Amino acid sequence: MAKGFTSREQDYSKWYNELVVKADLAENSDVRGCMVIKPYGYAIWEKMQAELDRMFKATGHSNAYFPLFIPKSYLSKEASHVEGFAKECAVVTHYRLMNDPNGDGVIVDPDAKLEEELIVRPTSETIIWSTYKKWIQSYRDLPLLINQWANVVRWEMRTRLFLRTAEFLWQEGHTAHATEKEAVEEAELMLRVYAEFAEKHMAMPVIQGVKTTSERFAGALETYCIEALMQDGKALQAGTSHFLGQNFAKAFDVKYASKEGKEEFVWATSWGVSTRLMGGLIMTHSDDHGLVLPPKLAPIQVAIIPIYRQDDQLEAVTEKVLPIKKALEEKGISVKYDDRDTYKPGWKFNEYEFKGVPVRLAMGPRDIENGTVEVARRDTLEKEIVSLDNVVEHVQKLMIEIQENLYKRALDYRAETTSEIDTYAEFKDVLKTKGGFILAHWDGTAETEERIKKETKATIRCIPLEGDKTEGICIYSGKPSAQKVLFAKAY
């Protein structure tokens, strides 16, 4: 399967595109910019969803569902929001088709024009806050902690599977609070939830920080983000959490009566992660042999492949395999026993390797004689012979070990690929030769940020919340800097 597969060295971008399609994760559809998420890719997304959903509920959130369509005028209600979102979007103008009077096929019925055009949601702040106005009257209705799993559409001109698609799947949390403090705490809490998910489940280390003013979400007072480093030295924004202040409450006139009977505007947050995480997962761990999955997100954690020539050998192997499969499943490990006779063992080996299954077991007549099984781990590609008596325990340990190893490997890579830099010359040089994260002083102005971006294509990914907070001198302007910020070229 890996035959004809581009290596990362050759062309990272091509490697990614081929991997996504060949590992059956997703493919482009006939609709420009819209992807088909294939069953195997969707199964990984479902595992992400399940865990995130559990985390959201554990922090007090409920799910709800709001309309796909947003009246055009709603987008204009929050001034900075419309600038950020109203431009590249799918516009519904008609609600009926009719038979083409000049032949076959159908045409848009000119009589079925909508009075006001509808926008396919690019994000749902406006439609949700127009609803919250009805839901919030008193302090007793607060906090309102709601999440939505949905599809959204942003008419991107240049699309890439998972990383940037016209339609994508995501969750968007939208919360309302009585006080500013509570809303800020919520935005920070959800940032930590995202960071924990990325690190513990995706095995993808992230830097938590806040965006600069110019990189903020349209309508936010503060945008928190997690930033991950991909294998090609480019950064990926993996999740954002916004403190929206009272902007949307004021735009949609959402007030509550406080305990003291005073009318106040409510405070808001919104936060989201999307199928873009799939791109981050792929570009954090995978290699020239295909996908590599952390056990916690692998739809199949263990693939078992029988080696046989005759049917009686298959029967003998199956007899040994089934109790192992059962024992593993009882430990909560998902197992696929692939005894299809339509494919050869070699083909299956390649298949599960390419699809990133964390552990592969293989068993043939010789193994039965010896009471052993061959165990291969996907992260290191190491193989070993394990006694049948120990195999369940061994695989259980591997699940933890592989998860930890992938995280450690990614963390080590990030450490190697993060540079602390004090001069602009060195900054440009590192970007050219090594890439990666660059920690450097910045004077805090949008002008400097913009110039560095223009000259080097590197952007400020975030102002990190943790780490070195000492003051210094901006590498570009020489003006004072409050702390080093995180630069990188980004997806």
Add this chain to the structure above:
Amino acid sequence: MAKGFTSREQDYSKWYNELVVKADLAENSDVRGCMVIKPYGYAIWEKMQAELDRMFKATGHSNAYFPLFIPKSYLSKEASHVEGFAKECAVVTHYRLMNDPNGDGVIVDPDAKLEEELIVRPTSETIIWSTYKKWIQSYRDLPLLINQWANVVRWEMRTRLFLRTAEFLWQEGHTAHATEKEAVEEAELMLRVYAEFAEKHMAMPVIQGVKTTSERFAGALETYCIEALMQDGKALQAGTSHFLGQNFAKAFDVKYASKEGKEEFVWATSWGVSTRLMGGLIMTHSDDHGLVLPPKLAPIQVAIIPIYRQDDQLEAVTEKVLPIKKALEEKGISVKYDDRDTYKPGWKFNEYEFKGVPVRLAMGPRDIENGTVEVARRDTLEKEIVSLDNVVEHVQKLMIEIQENLYKRALDYRAETTSEIDTYAEFKDVLKTKGGFILAHWDGTAETEERIKKETKATIRCIPLEGDKTEGICIYSGKPSAQKVLFAKAY
């Protein structure tokens, strides 16, 4: 809370509309025909989804995701499909907005017109079959058993919350098979899955049958359905499963190489249930006190309400309640202990009653003295005093009892409200006075079906798969009839 709530007797339709909104299930949005599914309603839908998803996976299906948009020309590829679906739908014609040069707000950018209009999917056969063409080459790729959870849009003129909305949530299964026999078996299997879900989880009895030719899904050779009877004597189509023959395979040229090396068109099914099930759930069980939920789908199965005047009394009650809550949760029962001091016990009683929580426990200082707790069940509204020592076991039994009682009650109602009828005069009379299901002979022609519909508004809900199969004489035409069919007025 039930104050000012319309009774079923007064106005069933109004009762339904009020119930949906007041029980926090859903409400109309500012976008015509699109609903907001509120957190409590969505939590019920999530329980439905989880169980259906489990059942789909247990029968070998995987989830995937296909684009929201369908190129207009795709709808025309399957001749009868376009007739059924291409008409009332949301049409995307532009992909950009721009600032209005004459003032504030935004307008559609006339330069951003799509070459080919996109339709927001009303159902996904066409976009999925255009994809399956790439996925299916050989018999080894079959069967392809895929399901999608998605939103769809049908521009309905008259909408009702859950029952008929412009946008709704659903699942749509789309399968491809090597043989006709296998595809028919799949369509029948999924019908049984739907029936089992309706009866075992929703406690809603259903009749399984096939649709008449004129009621078939656009593009199907056979449409299987489950039909439920609502409390007002009207039928609700609750789920459909279609045998599509080779229609879509031919329209999208999807062939496979058989084991013998022959090229053949594949055989197809599709099947779906939607948020319409929420309407069926409500209209099967609820009463003049509000929603009634079967325990298996209740987001909160047990509400516990403390009765107290002073804080020390609350503390004493809480001390007794927490171990009960824990013990119930360990049995897999979801419990809400509502110790909010912002609402009075009477308000809470009404609240949980109106929201259909199956069991309510109440405990006050006197109960502590006596070692008892008050247990109220929502289905019968009966209350009893139960010893604290037995309460966990008692509630466990109630979960099963209430689930069974609701099903039995609905089944009894259906038996009472189903009439076997031999003359058209009686048919019209029963429809006028009693409503409900009517089993009567029909000559098998579309003409008779259409005339009966015109004259009485009753439609053939299905030709039942089970039950009396004896021949007879059509009540309308006097011509021969193969078996009695199921008539009703329907939602």
